Every structure is written in C-alpha cells, then in structure tokens.
Amino acid sequence: MPDRRDRLGGMTGMPAAPAAPTERIDPTVAVPRPVRRQALLYAPPPATPAPYITLFEVEGFDVLVANSPESAAVLLANSSPTLIVALVPVLGDELRDLFRKHAPNSEVRAFPGFLPVLEDAVVRPHDAFEFAIRSIVATAGVLSAVRKTPRERTVRILQLTEKAAAALHFTSADAAAGRVIAALYDVPHALSNAGTTKTEQQNAETRRNERGVHRAMLTEFIAALAAPFPIVMTSPPGDPAQRTPTPVEVVEAAATYAIMVEARVEQPDLAMRKLALSGDVHPVAAEAVLSAAMKGHAANRGRILVVDSDAGARNLLALRLANEGYSTDVAADGRTALESIRRDPPALIISETVLPGMDGFSLLDTLRREGRHIPLVFLSARNDALSMNKGLLLGAADFLPKPINTEVLLVKLQKVMGEKFAAADASARLTLSDVTRGGQEETTVTYNQLAPGVSILSRFKLEKDLGEGGMGKVFKARDERLEEDVVLKVMKDSLTGDAKTLEHFKREIRLARKISHPAVVRIFDFFEVGSLKFVTMEFLQGTDLAHEIVRRGAFPTPVALRIGAEFFEGLAAAHDLNVVHRDVKPHNVYLLAGGHVKILDFGIAQGLDPQRPDHTMTQTVIGTPDYMSPEQLLGQKVDARTDIYSAGVMLYELLTGALPFEGKDSTERITARLDRAPDAPSKRAPRISHEVDGFILRLLARNRDERWPDARSAATELRNLIKTIR
Known part of the structure; x- marks a missing residue:
C-alpha cells in the first residue's frame, strides 16, 4: 500500500515519511535504493530477537542485534543507528552510559517484552481509520443538531492538547488518546443546557460537580466508540502535583484555558494557576497548556537545570520555569545531572537532596571540588535541621523544604540570579501566594474528623484505623509522595494543648529519631498541621x-x-x-x-x-x-x-x-x-x-x-x- 503508516516512526517520535508522488519511470533508468534507517536491538539472553527483527524490518529499519554490552559497543563503534531498543525491564546506568558514549544522537528506548513494543506503536492504520470515521460522524451529527458552542473552540482545545502533550513527552498512545478526547470534549457541552463561560467566577464546589458530570458523560460517549487503543478517563489517586497528568487531565486544562480566552478573562494565565492551586485543574497540565499557549516566547532569562527523581515535581517546575522565560534542562538522578553540567554548565541548579545513584549533597560537593561554583538551590523532601545545615555548609545558595509555594521559590531564584522584580510579576506572586495559603487551610482536619479516607497535607491518606490508646489515635496511611505505607500516631488534643508538654514531646522525638537499630521501629518525622500533632513511623x-x-x-x-x-x-x-x-x-x-x-x-x-x-x-x-x-x-x-x-x-x-x-x-x-x-x-x-x-x-x-x-x-x-x- 503506498500510504502505509509508519507505526514505529510514531513510537520514536520521527515523522512518517511523506508519500512519494506517482510518476512515470523510464525502465532504462536505474532507480537508487532509498536509504534505510539503522536500529540496534539489544537482546540479552533469554530474549529472542526474531519477532523484533521482523517488526523493525517491516517498519523500514536495517536491524543490528547485540546480546551483550561488549557486542553492542563493537556494533555501535562501526554504525550510526537512529534508534536503540533494549529488551530489558529497566535501563541501568551502565547500559545508558554505554549507549550515550557510542551513540549520543540515537534515541534509546527500553521495553520489557514484545507486547509493550506493539502497544507503543499505537494502532494499525485500518483500525485508526475506522475509529476516526466513527468519531467524526458522531461528533458532526451532534454538533450540527445542537449548535451551542463556537466552531473554533474544539480546534483550539485540540491544538493546545497536542502541544501540551509534546511538552510533557507523552507516549504515542497517550498523545493519541489526548487527541481523541480533545476532539470529542465539547459533545457533553453541546448536549447540556448549562453555559460554559463562568470558569473563574463559579465557586469551587460547583466547578468540581460540573467537571464530574461532564467527564462522566464524555466517558460514556468514548466507551461507546470502542476505541482500538486504551483511553483512560479516570485520574489515579494521590497528590496530582507529584505525578504526570493523564490525557484527560491535559484536555480538561486545555478546555479550561480555551474557554477563558473565549470569555475574554483578564490575565488568563493567572486565573489558570489559581484554578491549579485550588485543585480544579491538574497543576502540571496547567503549566503545559500555558506553555502551549505562549506563542514564540523567548527563553532569555538564563538556563536552569532541575534535578529530581519525582517526574511530577520535575515536570511541574521545569514547565513553570520555561513559562517564566527560563530555558530548562531536567535530570532524574545525580550522575546524569553531573554529566549534563560538565557538558554545558547552567546558570543555576535546583536539586532534590534524595536522588538515586548520587544524592544532591554529593553532587554539590563534587561540583565544588571541580571548581564549578554554579548557584545550587536545594528543594528537598528532607526538612530537618541537619540536612539544611549540611546543604548550606556545602555551599548551597538556599535550602527550601517541600512542599514549597512556587511563587516563593521564583522570588528566591530571582534574588539568587540578581534579577530585578517587575511590578506585574510581584503582583502575580502575591496573588498566587494568597491562593496557596487559602487552599492549605481548607485541607486542615481536626482530631475528631480523622478516619480512613481522610487526607492530611495532600500527602498522607489514612487507610486503616489501628486503634486508639491513652496517647491518641493510630492509623495505617499511604505516603503518596514517597509511595510507601507508614503509621501515623496522632496525639490527643489534651496532651498537646500545654506548650511545655508539647515541647518536651518534640525534644524526645528528636532523640528517638537518632536510634538506628534493626530491632527498633524507625520514626520518620513529626508534623504539626493546624491542631493536629502527629508522628510518622515505619509500617510493619x-x-x-x-x-x-x-x-x-x-x-x-x-x-x-x-x-x-x-x-x-x-x-x-x-x-x-x-x-x-x-x-x-x-x-x-x-x-x-x-x-x-x-x-x-x-x-x-x-x-x-x-x-x-x-x-x-x-x-x-x-x-x-x-x-x-x-x-x-x-x-x-x-x-x-x-x-x-x-x-x-x-x-x-x-x-x-x-x-x-x-x-x-x-x-x-x-x-x-x-x-x-x-x-x-x-x-x-x-x-x-x-x-x-x-x-x-x-x-x-x-x-x-x-x-x-x-x-x-x-x-x-x-x-x-x-x-x-x-
């Protein structure tokens, strides 16, 4: 077939080759063979390379096969593959370093088996065509019958979604799901009698209810289309700021912004961030959409490297910095960050202290020993005095505990980089800081309200009541930031009301945290949230x-x-x-x-x-x-x-x-x-x-x-x- 879609090209982010025009060829003229791309397949035992070779050859690749790091090094030294596919569950540091050394310009992907490779190729062209036809017919029929929304809204939502998905480095499958949801997003609005231009003026409860109804209707409509690839319409539990948004959350953010522009809302970027802080819009999705909406904005305020193993936090900060006019690079571990700094030193580094491989303290110490005095700001889940002092004594420009108000962080970064404060920036910072404080107050719970299902600090979700004693209540909880089970021991109000008793208690907790022995349960931290005072401990x-x-x-x-x-x-x-x-x-x-x-x-x-x-x-x-x-x-x-x-x-x-x-x-x-x-x-x-x-x-x-x-x-x-x- 002349227009066969290059599925693997979608997987690797490469555009499909355009169809060659039909033309008469003189049989006496030798037609040169088109240049084929090379792919290296790293298939260590017991992986069987045969089915993968067949798939890649059909997609237009000449395949080189390596079954060990040594054979891969030899092949890479004598070839220039555009794609490297490793059949391993996790791409370790040693393998990653090998590929970077010998093929720095190649795209590297890791797959645990054959099915994920096929899934990442999105969908067969025939199925995609049939699905697109059904979607277009259904949408056109509804919107032509009930013309309640502007014609250009769907196009604007679709464009913002596509650009935001690219900014978030969505897989091809997620990007395709986002496009489908965006194309059909306005169907429930067309079927509803309610208006859609009160995004900022409505109260939070009304917005949440309307969003829930809209998503339920959209979910039913998409389910009836029998899409040939998965389209997930539910959001995973936990703090949204600590994870990458789902396609539907990106579409909802894009639609929110499109409606704001349509309604001529003043400062739509500020209004968008207010909604993100209040929980109406996924914060990472909001920044991705704002990035998509800023046409051709120049990144001329310096380059910042963001180092954090938490993908959600890393993406949110990098996108916000980019939207503020900084160019950004990201790294998930200390060693990768060090390599990036050595290749191209940034103007400033923002790093978590807890990192795989090389932690933030070691990264800073190595940079100072190498004579690289780049300002480094720690933004860390560790907020104890020992960690803070250690970071500052090593030469950090600042040490900020998570979670931090993003506006406070931006102000501090401007001061570290010696930038002046524009009046508009200062006003926006103060406005959004006030929203954050209000949001925190809304989430505060009292001792008597504690029960399974309650979330504290948007981090600890209570899962099971383990009992109550003379000291207070005990719960099994999920630390959604660190993704592990913990025990929360919450003090009774009667025991914490006296300042002397509370201070004595905190002093003893500090001592107890120093105990390190296999036969002693670990005490993680002490928290004060409104009237609540509680300790987090190891779950056994x-x-x-x-x-x-x-x-x-x-x-x-x-x-x-x-x-x-x-x-x-x-x-x-x-x-x-x-x-x-x-x-x-x-x-x-x-x-x-x-x-x-x-x-x-x-x-x-x-x-x-x-x-x-x-x-x-x-x-x-x-x-x-x-x-x-x-x-x-x-x-x-x-x-x-x-x-x-x-x-x-x-x-x-x-x-x-x-x-x-x-x-x-x-x-x-x-x-x-x-x-x-x-x-x-x-x-x-x-x-x-x-x-x-x-x-x-x-x-x-x-x-x-x-x-x-x-x-x-x-x-x-x-x-x-x-x-x-x-």
Whole structure:
C-alpha cells in the first residue's frame, strides 16, 4: 500500500515519511535504493530477537542485534543507528552510559517484552481509520443538531492538547488518546443546557460537580466508540502535583484555558494557576497548556537545570520555569545531572537532596571540588535541621523544604540570579501566594474528623484505623509522595494543648529519631498541621507480642530467650543515646513474620513530663501498671534500669504465659510488687532452668541497683543462656 503508516516512526517520535508522488519511470533508468534507517536491538539472553527483527524490518529499519554490552559497543563503534531498543525491564546506568558514549544522537528506548513494543506503536492504520470515521460522524451529527458552542473552540482545545502533550513527552498512545478526547470534549457541552463561560467566577464546589458530570458523560460517549487503543478517563489517586497528568487531565486544562480566552478573562494565565492551586485543574497540565499557549516566547532569562527523581515535581517546575522565560534542562538522578553540567554548565541548579545513584549533597560537593561554583538551590523532601545545615555548609545558595509555594521559590531564584522584580510579576506572586495559603487551610482536619479516607497535607491518606490508646489515635496511611505505607500516631488534643508538654514531646522525638537499630521501629518525622500533632513511623507486617501471648500462651524457652536478646539489643541502642522508653510491654513489641522483633513507641511514652502530677495516671490510662517498675509506681525518677525491670516482666510472661504477680485487681498486684520478690519462673513452668530463673529474678529486683546494670550486658547473658539449652 503506498500510504502505509509508519507505526514505529510514531513510537520514536520521527515523522512518517511523506508519500512519494506517482510518476512515470523510464525502465532504462536505474532507480537508487532509498536509504534505510539503522536500529540496534539489544537482546540479552533469554530474549529472542526474531519477532523484533521482523517488526523493525517491516517498519523500514536495517536491524543490528547485540546480546551483550561488549557486542553492542563493537556494533555501535562501526554504525550510526537512529534508534536503540533494549529488551530489558529497566535501563541501568551502565547500559545508558554505554549507549550515550557510542551513540549520543540515537534515541534509546527500553521495553520489557514484545507486547509493550506493539502497544507503543499505537494502532494499525485500518483500525485508526475506522475509529476516526466513527468519531467524526458522531461528533458532526451532534454538533450540527445542537449548535451551542463556537466552531473554533474544539480546534483550539485540540491544538493546545497536542502541544501540551509534546511538552510533557507523552507516549504515542497517550498523545493519541489526548487527541481523541480533545476532539470529542465539547459533545457533553453541546448536549447540556448549562453555559460554559463562568470558569473563574463559579465557586469551587460547583466547578468540581460540573467537571464530574461532564467527564462522566464524555466517558460514556468514548466507551461507546470502542476505541482500538486504551483511553483512560479516570485520574489515579494521590497528590496530582507529584505525578504526570493523564490525557484527560491535559484536555480538561486545555478546555479550561480555551474557554477563558473565549470569555475574554483578564490575565488568563493567572486565573489558570489559581484554578491549579485550588485543585480544579491538574497543576502540571496547567503549566503545559500555558506553555502551549505562549506563542514564540523567548527563553532569555538564563538556563536552569532541575534535578529530581519525582517526574511530577520535575515536570511541574521545569514547565513553570520555561513559562517564566527560563530555558530548562531536567535530570532524574545525580550522575546524569553531573554529566549534563560538565557538558554545558547552567546558570543555576535546583536539586532534590534524595536522588538515586548520587544524592544532591554529593553532587554539590563534587561540583565544588571541580571548581564549578554554579548557584545550587536545594528543594528537598528532607526538612530537618541537619540536612539544611549540611546543604548550606556545602555551599548551597538556599535550602527550601517541600512542599514549597512556587511563587516563593521564583522570588528566591530571582534574588539568587540578581534579577530585578517587575511590578506585574510581584503582583502575580502575591496573588498566587494568597491562593496557596487559602487552599492549605481548607485541607486542615481536626482530631475528631480523622478516619480512613481522610487526607492530611495532600500527602498522607489514612487507610486503616489501628486503634486508639491513652496517647491518641493510630492509623495505617499511604505516603503518596514517597509511595510507601507508614503509621501515623496522632496525639490527643489534651496532651498537646500545654506548650511545655508539647515541647518536651518534640525534644524526645528528636532523640528517638537518632536510634538506628534493626530491632527498633524507625520514626520518620513529626508534623504539626493546624491542631493536629502527629508522628510518622515505619509500617510493619506482623503482630504484637501481647496478641501472640494470648494466642499461644507460654513460648518455648529458646524462642522466648531469643526474642528477649533481640529486644535488649535494641533497648541498648536507645539507652546509648540516653533515651528511656518508660512504657515497655508486649503491646509495644512487634513480632515480624520472620520471627524477629521491633520495639515500638520510642519517644512516645516518654514525651510526658515525669515531674507532672498526672504522669503516673496517664500511664495507668494506657494500661501498663502491670509492667511498671517499683520506682515508677512510687513516682520516683526513672532511668535505663526502669526499662530493664519492665522487660523482665515481659520476658517472665513470655516464658510462663502469666504475669509475675497475681491478684484480684491491679491494686493488689501493685502492692505485691512493692512488698516482695516474684516467684521463680520455674515454679510456674518446670521446664525452665535455674540459670534462666536467676537471670529473670535479677531483672525484677525491687532495688534498681541489684538489677542488670545495662541492657547490653543483659542481651549478652541471654545469648550465652541460649547456647546452654540447645
């Protein structure tokens, strides 16, 4: 067929070759063979190159095949392929560097298998033709019957969508989906009686409702067309600013801007960014559309390199900078950024500190050692004082924590680059800064509103209620920025209302964050959001020891002693930093699936001031009197040996299935603890040796001076005891 579409050309971003004109050829004249493009197929075992070779040859490529980095280097040294396709799940640094070294001008793509290669080729020409016919007929029929929208609106939406998709480097499939959605976008408007020119004046709730109805109608219409390639009409969960927009979100942004222009809205770019900040339009899509709308704007304010592994954040910032008149380059990791800087130094660098391969600190240090004093601004998810000081001491021009108001960042960049502030720019910065603050206030929730489904800071989405205790509520949550599960422990308002208590709590959290040991749960950070004060912690798969004791009763002696040894080793790591737990009990020890343990809640129980009269009362509310040491019960000063006593109670319970002191109620058990020593564990479980008896009874000595002096010596003794009973 003379006009056969070059599917692979669409995949690589190369324009399809125009059809050759029909002409009479003299049979005596030799027609030169058209020049064919070369492609390198990197197919390491066990990949089978045969089907790929067939596909590429049909698409007009001469195919070179390499099955190892060495053979690829040899082939690239003697050829000039325009396309390199690697049949690997992920293109590693070593392979990427090899291709860049030998074929710097080649486009490199990585595919895990044959199906993704076919999918990236979009669609067969016949199917595309039939689908286009159905779409055009349906659209033309509706719009000719109900002429409610300007003729040029659909064209404007389509043009903005195409340019925005190119700015976002959409795949061919996503770009095609965007074009289809854009072509059909106005069908629901044509069918609706509502006007579409109140984009900025309507309140947020009305806009969201209308957008939901419009998308639902558009989804039904597109589904009925039976498109031969996927057109996704739903948005993934999470913070939109942290991900690349979907095709439908780009089309919605393009339509919003087109309607603003049509309605002659003053400063449509400012109005567009207001809608992005309020959540009505995807922020990255908004900047891509604004970039598409700015015809031929010159990038003459200097070149900025944006380094961030988060594609959403990287695209949003790069597009906004480009729209402000800067030329931009992007890099997803430190090593790629360093190579780019060495080739062509930018005027300024904006970098995340947390990067794969080479982190931001190492990047800055390397640049300074090489004598490259390019201003570098850290824009980082790390907002602790240690990271900030480290970055500034290495020579960073500024250190800004995420999430940051983009207008504040732009002002700081202008100051770093020595630029003057135009009056219009200053007015826009102030206007958008005010919108951001308003948006943040709307998302604040109270302690009583916490429930699964609630989102905090547009980052932590609560997924499961794990319970409530004396300190507050505990939830499993999804950190949508880092894409991992965490635990949120939210403090009760009654415990954080006092400034002295809150400051003591934060000081203890700072100490607890320094504990680094496999047997201690990691504490990530402390947040204050309105009236909420909460800690984010490592999420664990398993169950607490209290549940296991109820389920299993007494543990076998070797297992109980091993758990005890791991526990004391983690406790020693905390005591080395002068951190005392004060609430050791089976509920605060997690048994993981592999049998290892994690100590929970360091820094939580000890956040209460021991000098407060209600300190012991609060511990009682938590439900721990049975594990308190005598000095805790008497309100005396606590130290590391207090934890050792409580650990002894817990280990006694692990070995025997019962507490060391019995009584009708907690008062009777407390009195017994203050008056006498406990019975030996072997009295309840005869299998327990006298050596283990002696170890446990020393842990439970009423006089703290008679207990084991520290957790590390207790752990060492437990390891020795384990050897004797094997």
